[in-house]
Amino acid sequence: MLSKPEIGYNECEYDVADLIVFGLPFDSTTSFRPGTRFASAAIRNEFIGIESYSPLLDEDLEEKMIHDLGDVELPFGQIESSLTSIRNCAAKVYSDQKIPFAIGGEHLVSLPLIEAAFERYPNLVVVHLDAHTDLREDYLGNPFSHASVMKRCHDFLGDGRIFQFGIRSGTKEEFQFAKDGHTHLQKFNLSGLSEIFNSFENTPVYVTVDLDVLDPSIFPGTGTPEAGGITYKELEHLFIAMQGINVIGADIVELSPHYDHSGVSTAVACKVLREMMLAILTNK
Numbered sequence: 001m002l003s004k005p006e007i008g009y010n011e012c013e014y015d016v017a018d019l020i021v022f023g024l025p026f027d028s029t030t031s032f033r034p035g036t037r038f039a040s041a042a043i044r045n046e047f048i049g050i051e052s053y054s055p056l057l058d059e060d061l062e063e064k065m066i067h068d069l070g071d072v073e074l075p076f077g078q079i080e081s082s083l084t085s086i087r088n089c090a091a092k093v094y095s096d097q098k099i100p101f102a103i104g105g106e107h108l109v110s111l112p113l114i115e116a117a118f119e120r121y122p123n124l125v126v127v128h129l130d131a132h133t134d135l136r137e138d139y140l141g142n143p144f145s146h147a148s149v150m151k152r153c154h155d156f157l158g159d160g161r162i163f164q165f166g167i168r169s170g171t172k173e174e175f176q177f178a179k180d181g182h183t184h185l186q187k188f189n190l191s192g193l194s195e196i197f198n199s200f201e202n203t204p205v206y207v208t209v210d211l212d213v214l215d216p217s218i219f220p221g222t223g224t225p226e227a228g229g230i231t232y233k234e235l236e237h238l239f240i241a242m243q244g245i246n247v248i249g250a251d252i253v254e255l256s257p258h259y260d261h262s263g264v265s266t267a268v269a270c271k272v273l274r275e276m277m278l279a280i281l282t283n284k
Contacts (some may be wrong), residue, residue, distance in 0.1 A: 017067035018284050019277060020093045024105035024174045026074050026082055027214070030146060035256035037114040040071055040103040042257035042266045043273060050270050056236060057243065065279065079108075087112035094120040099280060102159040102254030103273065106223070107134060107146040110208045117249045121204035124248075126153060126162045127196070129228035129238065130210035133170030133185070135177050146254075154182060154243055165190045166213040174181075189230060190237050193266040207250040207276070208243065211269055221265025223256045232268065242279035250276055256283050 012022065023040025030036065052061035063152070072089050074082040086102075090113045093100040102113055107130070116123045129136075130148060139145035144152065154162060162183040178185035184194055197205075212222040215229030255269045 006186050009119050009227060011068055012065050014067045014069070014096075015100060016065055016066045018101045019101055019281055020067050020069055021103065021256040021277075022069040022089060023071035023076050023103045024074065024086055024109040025071050026081065026086075026104065026109055027223070027256075028077055028108075029105045030106050030223050030226070033256060033259065036223060036257050036263050037253055038107045038257055039105060039253075039255035039269070042255070043103055043269055045067075046263065046266045047270045047273070049267065052274075054275055054278050057239060057275065057278050057282065059280065059282060061274065064278070064281045064284070066281075083108070083112045085143070087116050090116035091119065094243065094249075100249045100279070101249070101273075101277060102251040104251055104255075105192070107149050107208075107253045108144060109253060110251055111144070111149050113251055114206055114208070115156070117204070117206045118156060121248055122163070124157065124204050124206060125200060126150075126157065126206045127193075127205060128162060128210075129166050129190070129235075130171050130214040131166065131212040131229055132210070132214045133164070133167055133174040133178065134172040134210075135170065141266050148272060150183070151177075160184070164245065165193050166230050167227050188228065193237055194241045197245050202246050204208055204246050207238075207247055209238070209252045209272065209276070210254045211248075211252060211265075211272065212254050214268070219260075219265050219268055221257050221260030221269060222254050223253075225243045225260075231270075235272070236275070239275040242276065243282040247280045250280060252276065270278060 025037040027034045027036040090100045134150040136148040139147040164185040216225035257266045
């Protein structure tokens with residue numbers, strides 16, 4: 001791990017923490033505009049600018065047991081070894097009976113995180129918010145791409161275990177793959193998300209949020225912006241739905257901070273991070 005400044009809350013020691021945050025500075029398969037490797041540093045730098053208390057959830061980070069590990073050291077340009085390092089980090093957090101929360105990074109980082117979660121929880125389900133299907137078999141011949149991360153997860157999870165929301169971009173074949181029943185895919189919005197969460201009961205849930213699910217008018221700082229996205233107010237339905245659910249791991253990905261010189265995208269990412277951590281730690 002690299003030494004990093006604390007993320008801006010009353011951070012506790014690893015041994016007593018319930019939730020472990022770590023950064024994943026990786027964008028080796030980005031297909032359009034790179035830069036997500038800088039997201040965790042930008043979020044840490046700006047997180048101090050938001051309050052620890054969430055009026056939406058009536059929860060406060062100052063009352064939660066959270067530890068920031070810093071960034072996982074990932075060898076630039078080496079995809080396989082980077083994915084192994086990410087998987088090992090998440091597996092260690094799970095073996096210590098804690099909840100991992102990763103800050104990406106491009107979306108491929110979710111693959112080893114979900115693999116580690118699946119090894120720990122064989123009945124795992126995945127909730128995926130994104131502008132893109134990410135269900136390609138490969139991208140330019142590479143099966144390990146941010147454009148195929150959910151297809152790789154489907155390879156070991158199987159049918160009916162991936163729930164996708166906000167999707168508005170992908171190939172015809174990807175949408176047909178979902179339509180054939182391999183994933184639950186809700187186009188354009190988060191309709192049905194609360195009902196899906198309520199149906200999980202005690203089932204372990206992993207939540208992955210590609211921040212480009214937000215409309216680029218709200219979140220322009222991303223590598224593959226896609227018009228027609230949800231608003232931040234719509235995204236709040238996720239935070240509310242997550243409360244009291246057995247969320248055993250999560251990530252936020254695809255912030256490329258330098259494409260938004262106003263800093264608004266980073267500020268939005270910070271608030272998403274706060275709300276998701278608090279939702280996971282409700283009643284803990």
